[in-house]
Amino acid sequence: MSSQQQRPSFQLRASRLDAAVSSNSPGRHLSALSAEYDRQVRPFIDLVDSLRNSGVDQDLNLPSIAVIGDQSTGKSSVLEAISGVHLPRGQGMMTRCALELRMKREETSQWRALLRTQSFKKRQLQTQSDGHHMTKPEDVEKAVLTAQDKLVGNKRAISQKERIVLEVTSPDVPDLTLIDLPGIIMNPASDQPSDIVEQVDQLIESYVSRQETIILCVIPCHQDIASNKALSVARQHDETGKRTLGVLTRADLTEPGAEGNLVDLIQNRGESHIKLGYTIVKCRSQQDTINGVTLQQALQKEQSFFDSNKVFSKLPNSCKGIPSLAQTLTKQLVAHIRSCLPALIESTSRELGLTKQKLSQIGKPVPDDKQTYLINLLYEYSRQLRAATEGGIGVRTTSVAISCNRDGTLLDALKSHSVQLFSKAREAFEELETEMEMLMPNDKDLPKIETLLHKLRGAKLVGFEDYPIFAELAREKVSSLETLSMNCFENVTDLVQNAFREIADKQFRRFERLRLCVVEQVDELFEKSKEEGRQILSTMMEAEKIIYSSDKTFKDCLKKIPDSEEIKQQMKLKAIDYDSQISGNSSPRSSSPQSDQDGGFQLFTAAQIELNDDKPLRPTRGGLEMLRKLKAYFQIVQSRLGDSVPMVIMHNLFKEFTKEVDAKLVSHILSSVGEGNTGFKDSVRPTAMLLQEEEELTIKRENLQQKAKRLQEGERKLKSFSSARHLDIN
Structure with missing residues (x-):
């Protein structure tokens, strides 16, 4: 029997994971992920995260999920609910640079987080070596705001080159990596740069235009979905909709009588650009935060809301609620990573060859003699x-x-x-x-x-x-x-x-x-x-x-x-x-x-x-x-x-x-x-x-050497991963 016949297909494994998830009893909001789920899902996400740690994402587009939405549409609330951490919230622009949120579930560990910043220096993305360690989820908001101020400076501006990497390890988070981007704005505020709209659009485009990126489009239920700017951006860069996933927020603010339209949209009745489907959620509101509602309590309130709503209660559980959204995102990301692996391995080898060729043309540094x-x-x-x-x-x-x-x-x-x-x-x-x-x-x-x-x-x-x-x-x-x-x-x-x-x-x-x-x-x-x-x-x-x-x-x-x-x-x-x-x-x-x-x-x-x-x-x-x-x-x-x-x-x-x-x-x-x-x-x-080289040439060689080192490490990890898991990458 061939190795392919011995191995169950990825679709079969996914169905087993679904069964494992659905059969678990309630408890911690994501503790239903089984050991089989850990074995099948975690390595894929760890692989991409390790490639990012090696800096390969400077040279190649890695599979990822980018979160976009119009300003103040509940984007941060969704991330907060999934990750269990307190992210900056409020009116106006709270996200001012890309935030890479890496979540790692460990059943036996205590909650911990590490925040590091990344910025370009000498045309290379430099990662903060030590970073900021935290042991309380409520400390994250202040740490993110401080890091943004350090990177961006002007509190009303954004940065297209710097980003924040937040690694959260906890038994209550899914194995998932999301990239949060600034909210889309239509007009600059009086104290914002005149080109802030263009800056935000360019930053979002730099992520969502990549074929390797899944677009998570956040859309509030109480607004006109057809005219939503985030959905328009997704259509522009993903014409077929095959890599776009929608999340409908603020379900409790849906106008009476409009629930049926949302249900039709979620159940794919009628025309829909989004091919990966919709999930409807109800996150903690700003008033809930002020009233001291915890994230765990917010999840319970969400479940009660959907159970009691005459229309939404009829929706399958897989289409509603933060736990279902987290599961969907993880499954989609892993499937996307797996489908991208053959091209990623090929691109890594090709780019490494070109880099070595450029290094050969530049020549080695001048020797001591x-x-x-x-x-x-x-x-x-x-x-x-x-x-x-x-x-x-x-x-x-x-x-x-x-x-x-x-x-x-x-x-x-x-x-x-x-x-x-x-x-x-x-x-x-x-x-x-x-x-x-x-x-x-x-x-x-x-x-x-x-x-x-x-x-x-x-x-x-x-x-x-x-x-x-x-x-x-x-x-x-x-x-x-x-x-x-x-x-x-x-x-x-x-x-x-x-x-x-x-x-x-x-x-x-x-x-x-x-x-x-x-x-x-x-x-x-x-x-x-x-x-x-x-x-x-x-x-x-x-x-x-x-x-x-x-x-x-x-x-x-x-x-x-x-x-x-x-x-x-x-x-x-x-x-x-x-x-x-x-x-x-x-x-x-x-x-x-x-x-x-x-x-x-x-x-x-x-x-x-x-x-x-x-x-x-x-x-x-x-x-x-x-x-x-x-x-x-x-x-x-x-x-x-x-x-x-x-x-x-x-x-x-x-x-x-x-x-x-x-x-x-x-x-x-x-x-x-x-x-x-x-x-x-x-x-x-x-x-x-x-024999003194031009500084520009010296910098170019150093950058190419670092790039070659990154790509060699990336190629080694990719081939080792594929070989260990017997993946067919041809």
């Missing part, structure tokens, strides 16, 4: 910078190694953890090649070639081209290539500078002084490498203005360029009727090109080729041949620069720069924290100063 730690940081920075300039997948900008993402995509992992400097530089080099290609001599250069040939022809016969003209045109092209090359150099310079600063930002993000110190030093080393690279590139470009190529290289390249006859054949396809352009007649007379006495083809309009006398020139065989040779030489220069420019850039901005960083960075930083001041502009920087 600060100099060794500093050296390792600097060496790691140098390694990352070198890896970025060498390419590949070895560069890491976080303390975690590169690994594939969950979906197995290495590319995404690289984007997340590496500075892709080398690949970005390659993109710049490819862009340079593309821009060079666009400067290749073409037909558009023919007008200038023909113009120069015509102007500098002198006494030479037609068809004899001139080498100086070729050299001048080649130098112009080289000058254009020089501009592109220097632009590429500057672009890669920016990439490298951004990369080493980005790596520094991540490597030294914890230490702002060290980061500034490293960036200052690396900037100086980079400026040196950059200037040397610029000089080399400038010299190389000056050398390119010497028109030279080996005969073999030039001839081999020239063979690949179509000769003038082939060019002419290609150009026939785009020939234009020259005479029609000259005469202004835009209609071509023929699709065949016109030849002149030099054997050239007329392809250009007057606007394309002009001399000072406005006489247009025609392309010649000599011009076409010079264009062919210019193309051949340009390809040679382009090929040289396409390799040499990137090589110069990589040599100076990558290799020499990272070599300088490897050789000098550590020694310069260390010399700056020793005797004297070598390599830095300002005063000596002690190691401790360089």
